Amino acid sequence: xxxxxxxxxxxxxxxxxxxxxxxxxxxxxxxxxxxxxxxxxxxxxxxxxxxxxxxxxxxxxxxxxxxxxxxxxxxxxxxxxxxxxxxxxxxxxxxxxxxxxxxxxxxxxxxxxxxxxxxxxxxxxxxxxxxxxxxxxxxxxxxxxxxxxxxxxxxxxxxxxxxxxxxxxxxxx
Numbered sequence: 001x002x003x004x005x006x007x008x009x010x011x012x013x014x015x016x017x018x019x020x021x022x023x024x025x026x027x028x029x030x031x032x033x034x035x036x037x038x039x040x041x042x043x044x045x046x047x048x049x050x051x052x053x054x055x056x057x058x059x060x061x062x063x064x065x066x067x068x069x070x071x072x073x074x075x076x077x078x079x080x081x082x083x084x085x086x087x088x089x090x091x092x093x094x095x096x097x098x099x100x101x102x103x104x105x106x107x108x109x110x111x112x113x114x115x116x117x118x119x120x121x122x123x124x125x126x127x128x129x130x131x132x133x134x135x136x137x138x139x140x141x142x143x144x145x146x147x148x149x150x151x152x153x154x155x156x157x158x159x160x161x162x163x164x165x166x167x168x169x170x171x172x173x
Contacts, residue, residue, distance in 0.1 A: 010055065010058050011058070013053070013058070013168065014050075014054060014058040014059075014062045014065075015062075017046060017049070017059075017066065018061070018065040019066070020046045021043050021046045021047055021050070021063065021065075021067060021070070022065075022066045022067075022069045022070045022073070023043075024041065024042055024043040025044075025066065025067055025071075025074075026041075026043075026069075026070035026074045028041075029041055030074065040140050040144040040147070041144060042144070042148050042151050043066065043070060043148075044086075044089065044148035044152075045147075045148045045152045047059075047063040047066070047067070047086060048089075048105075048108070048112065048148065048149075048152040049152060049155060049156070049159075050062040050063060050090070051090035051092075051095065051108070052093050052156065052165075053165060053168060056090065056091075056095070059090040060087045060090050063090050064086050066086070067082045067086035068082055068083040068086070077127060078123065081119065081123035084119065085119035085123075089115050089116050091115075092108035092109075093105055093112075094108075098165060099156075099160045100159055100160050100165050101153065101156040101157060101160055105156070106153065109149035109152055110149070112145065113141065113142075113146070116144070116145055117141035117142070117145065120140075121141070
């Protein structure tokens with residue numbers, strides 16, 4: 001049995017990504033914004049990376065679990081919205097191909113920004129009202145998603161130079 005075809009291997013990488021996403025979301029680069037308990041972070045960088053490496057169901061799990069735990073630790077009011085939104089932002093990515101950065105994955109963060117920005121705007125409108133959402137949600141989303149996109153592209157480029165994906169390639173299923 002090859003490790004790359006192992007479900008246990010895929011689950012292990014999913015757990016590692018979920019832990020990294022939690023740490024990068026809750027603690028590394030965690031910047032509170034507004035009075036609604038929201039914050040910007042660069043944990044989405046790791047969600048994007050997971051989506052470029054792991055098969056879709058595993059990437060969804062890593063994003064939802066990592067983001068959800070981070071919110072439970074730092075801003076519990078956002079947990080349900082985060083689990084849903086982080087599950088959705090992996091969809092534009094693909095783990096197909098030999099590199100992290102391919103044509104689709106270079107554009108995917110833009111689509112993920114639209115998903116994330118819209119999702120958090122709706123969540124904030126439901127929790128705190130439309131006026132609060134309008135003033136705080138969109139600005140935070142631009143910083144968070146924009147920064148995460150830049151970090152993802154830089155990290156992906158660096159990891160592609162050392163053929164990282166071929167070293168950790170997982171089964172598509």
